[in-house]
Structures are given as C-alpha cells and as structure tokens.
Amino acid sequence: MKRFTTTALATLFAAPFLIATPVLAESHVTANDGSGEMTQDQSGAMATETDAANDPQAEAIVVTVGDAEITAGDVAIAVSALPPQIRQRPAEQVIPFTVEQLILRELILQDAEAKGITGDMSDDGMESDSASATDEMSEDGDTDTASNAQDDAMQSQQDAETIQAYMDQELGDVVTDETVQAAYDEIADNATTEVPPLEAVRPQIEQQLRQQAMRDLRNTLGDSVEIVYYGPDGQPREVSTTDNG
Known part of the structure; x- marks a missing residue:
C-alpha cells in the first residue's frame, strides 16, 4: 500500500483543479458495484492514518490504475485528510468521490512522469511535513517507522508539487x-x-x-490507461476503456 500523509493529501485535494464537488464522509461504506464504492470490510479503519496503516484490511485493492494499486487504506487516509464537515457527508457520496480523486491523482502523476514534469520541492513544506510525520511516529519509540514516515512524507510532498506543476502547465x-x-x-x-x-x-x-477541464482531463488520461475496480472478494468488477498500444 502506498503511504500518504494527511498534510500532503490535504494540500492535494485543496488544489484548485482537483476539487470539483467535495463529497466525503465518515467510515461506513457501501458495497462495491463496480463504480468505485467499497464494502465495510474493505474500508477498514477510516478514522486516522495510523488506524489505516495498522488494519490488515487496509491492503485490500480497491482499484488499479495501470500498474499502480489504490487500496482501502489509501482511501481511508484520503478521507481522514479532508475537513470534518466534508467527511460527515453520506458515505455513498464519500467513497466514490474519494476513489475517483485518487484515480485522477495517479493518472496525473503517470502522465507527468511520461512528460518529464516535476515540481520544485519546497524545503519548508517538505521539512514541516516530514518532521510532523516523524515526530508522530517517534513518540511510540519506533525509529524505523518514523524513518519510513519521513520518506513517505517527502514523497507525498513531491507528488503534490508535481501535480501542481502539471496543472500549471497543462491547464494554466x-x-x-x-x-x-x-x-x-x-x-x-x-x-x-x-x-x-x-x-x-x-x-x-x-x-x-x-x-x-478536469472532466475532460480525466476522460483523456483514462482512455490510455487500464483502470480496474475490485470487489470485496478481491476480484475485478469493472474495467474501463483501455489502450495499451
């Protein structure tokens, strides 16, 4: 499972182009019907990033975007990064929206890599995000976990910077x-x-x-990447249009 920090995800979802209709809510979710929704078994803990990381169900794959996997834990962390008033909305709005935002995030990062677009890392932001994650883990005395958290924070910050640079270039x-x-x-x-x-x-x-512009971008990028949704049994439930050539 990819590890996201709440700070970086909050920055990501607050980006001008990524927020369309902010609909996120609490932990209870509905059955996967192939539209990106999850069962409660898949969702795991939705309360905090730590809960998501420790829940064994967090590894359940919700959707793949090309070779990248988005898990229940990724969705849980994304939800926890959103403002409380948004998380309190109905789960049938929350989960599909969150999954689609994470799909869009992955599509953008993949296209940015293909085009050689990278963001300028902000030292202040990177250090702040990394220190926050490290301090949180270090309180429990787990230095290995703290080190991993710092690496994850730095990667999340880099991804957020790359997404912003991509937006500026492609949709400016x-x-x-x-x-x-x-x-x-x-x-x-x-x-x-x-x-x-x-x-x-x-x-x-x-x-x-x-x-x-975001709908058009999602459709354009999604046409060239295989997107597969998974059900609670771990089996593919729906595949979008693909173009592997």
Missing part, C-alpha cells in the same frame, strides 16, 4: 479573462431572461470551467 490557460468572457457570452446568448453582470457570476463561471 483554462481560466483567463478571455475564456470567462466567452463562457459568459454563450450564457447570455442562450438565456431567456436577463443575465447578471459578468463580475457577479465570474466565480461560478470559473468553477464550471475548471470542473469541465
């Missing part, structure tokens, strides 16, 4: 004065009632542009 021109104006003009042309001034609806238009 999604929201501009020109694209916002064009979207506003289209709305006005098709409206049957008076449309509010542009500045009054700019935030909503910008959000819609970002969300559409």
